[in-house]
Amino acid sequence: MVDKEIRDKYTIVVGLEVHAQLLTNSKIFATDSTQYGEAPNTNISAITLGHPGTLPKLNKKVVVYAIKMGLACGCEISRYNIFDRKNYFYPDLPKGYQITQDKTPICLGGGIPIKLGNGVRKTIKLNRIHLEEDAGKSMHLEGQTETLVDFNRAGVPLVEIVTEPDIRSSEEAYAVLTEIRKLVKYLEICDGNMEEGSLRCDANVSVMRKGAQEYGKKVEVKNMNSFRNVQRAIDHEAERQILLLEKGHAILSETRTFDADTGTTAAIRTKEELNDYRYFPEPDLCPFVVSDQWLEEISAAMPSLPQELYQKFVERYELPEYDAEVLTDTKEIAAYFEAICLQTQHYKSASNWIMGPVKSFLNESGITMDQFPISPDRLAELIDLVAADKVSFAIASQKVFPYLLQHPQMPAAQAIEKLNLKQDSNTDNIKPLIAEVLADFPQKVQEYRQGKKGLLGMFMGEVMKRSKGKANPKIANELLRKELS
């Protein structure tokens, strides 16, 4: 471990390259399915395998998805696009080249706003987002000398999101990845699953002395399969570089791989061994043009984005920032909240309901918002009934809510009737209960009147118990104080 003192002499500089597999049904240049987890070499065709005589054919949907991501990140959308070939040999690369965009990435510039733990906000600038095809997968089986190749993944569409070297800590990198995942899921262009490899991240890491004008030599770190591991890899790599510099050694520009078991990185190739990819324009595909009309259509079909919803929740629904943050975490939760707000004015209550009972239920049952059985309208009814003192929040959340989960078709008011839980605000009904309680505990009444005000809770508990929880607690409380004074 490096001393904090030494570490503080350096600035960590990180740029990320994030690959996101697009959720199209078919591949970027062929009609084969992109379904994950099929038996090896079943989602393939002559085109995917690069058989002689085959040609790529662009799946237009892929372009739409990339443009959506670009619009969400405030990028400039390239109107005239060409594909390029990136040439290298590897068994999982069927054609001996990858079709990608080198000179004309579909999206240029833009940025990803992030918020750090200390509340600091920052925007990480993007260099570009470009389209490309995925390669197959080499499988080195334990104890076998042969390597097998599965081409199901070959030709699956990817966007590569490349940030500028604007990231200054592993925490920032984590935040950028979280935002990117949130965005692609909101846009429904990628499922954001790092374990299945539908979201992958390489990090370019360098360090420089604080105040230095030039970046240090950068090292590319690969093979991190979770956000947490990206963070660990950056921390380790920065520390490794600082230690080297402190010892007076130079940093090698190289590619290193992260080992999650040891938390360390190891060199896989040096810059001298780097491929010359011999990029040149792909002659088998026509350039494609993004027309004004097409761009407008895509723009018009954009869903609300987390940032916009956050603003709206804070401003229109007057939610605390924390609530807005939680509710915009996924598109489904935000949509559920908004749907409730169409039916009730009690926005903060709606927020409390979602952050409380609803989320607990989702967590306990391991389901997601879209599988939640109670409709927003139904929950809005319940919220209104609580607000109208027809039922207490405690009863509503502990008794009515579980009942509604079992009977999602039943109107909330009817459920309350059925359970006989309607709140009783009638003083004529509550007063005799209070009298009963006071008569049963004369000793306590005396103690209360002598100043032991803490006993109020005990009296309230008794009254509520005797009303079977139905007494309006506010009214009961008022009456009780009056009787005791």
Added chain:
Amino acid sequence: MDLRSFSAIHEHVKNGRISCKEIVDHYLSIIEQKSHLNVFLEVYEGEAKARAEEIDQKIQQGKAGRLAGMVLGLKDVLCYKGHHVQAGSKILDNFQSQFTGTAVQRLLDEDAIIIGRQNCDEFAMGSSTENSAFGPTRNDANPEHVPGGSSGGSAVSVQAGMCTAAIGSDTGGSVRQPAAFCGVVGLKPTYSRVSRYGLIAYASSFDIIGPFTNNMEDSALLLEVMAGADDFDSTVSHQEVPRYTQSLQFNGKVRVAYLKETLESEGLHPEVKSKTLETLQFLQQEGHTVEAVDFPLLRYVLPTYYLLTMAEASSNLSRYDGVKYGYRSFQTANMESMYKKTRTEGFGEEVKRRIMLGTFVLSASYYDAYYTKAQKVRKLLADATRKILKEYDFIVLPTTPTPAFKLGEHSNPLEMYLADLFTVQASIAGVPAISIPNGTDVHGLPIGLQVITDLFQEDKLFGFSQYLLENK
């Protein structure tokens, strides 16, 4: 009955005076007779006979397609489902195509019969059909001489009457040059006029499928069937396909340019020159405008063409690595040696030369000096050519500097590349060009005449070429 052209037998086939079966049998006997020419890599004897019988039935039922009675050979770069295809290369040993290319499918849909696949230079790289893993093809006019290339087998098959017509591919002259050497009609359509889906790529931005025929009608008919938009090739033109078969009449006077540099070219054979001049004189006498045009850029044509095609080829041929199909060296110890040995053993000399030069051209340190520069020069050459074709209806020039040379005569690759000197201009510009027979030299070796016209003007090209064939 003359079975050397479809237009001659079409009526007889329709009327049942000759059956497809009889036609196929006839061709099979010629193929057998002339097997020493090494034209066919595979003859689909049983299959062709069976298909002939099917089509004969269709004819009787009045349901036959436009090409019923047409028997075709395919250059070994065209994919035909369930059939071997290997671009004249060992590296595709035992490879069978899993699909039929668009152009071939369109021919089949009109009831053409495919009789076999034909020898060619490996991956269409060559001008003599000597660069084939299956040995050279010989010219039927004189078997000591080459048939030209790369589509040599296809040219000879039509020259020797082994099939009605043949389908080849032209990247820098691979249809026109062998057509000239063999005395048949060879068409290179406008780039993008015919889908490349199912054509094994040499240089994608130049490659185009074209027919070999014994006359103009057949050429027009085959292009009419093959051409047009295709869902599997995004680079193919969506321009409507004219009825080329209705474009064979020619009237009026046209403006013809000839390029001074071609006729003054150093290596131009005197008899080729005199035959070309005769044609120009004929045209002048007939009242057409015939003018010499300067084309000083001619000397940039070959370097530009070779730089760009080699660059594209180096990438297009990367897929042949022994991993997925075709030949794999057994002498491999690890991944790198699998690549090296497979490709070293699987590819021939000329292919390896072009892959290496192309790799060099695209390498980071030389990319701008070679590839980028060559792209710019290509633009200049295309613009200059199109400019001439705005002022003139046609450019007329020899197809090749010489008649067919002898086997083994050009051992130096640069000498061999010069055989393409007059054909690559149209390939660089993407414009259509045709080679038609223009007599023979004193030894009886055919001489070709090339006519070039502007983009998508094949109809004009057919009419004018037909006029030249009929009147000379």
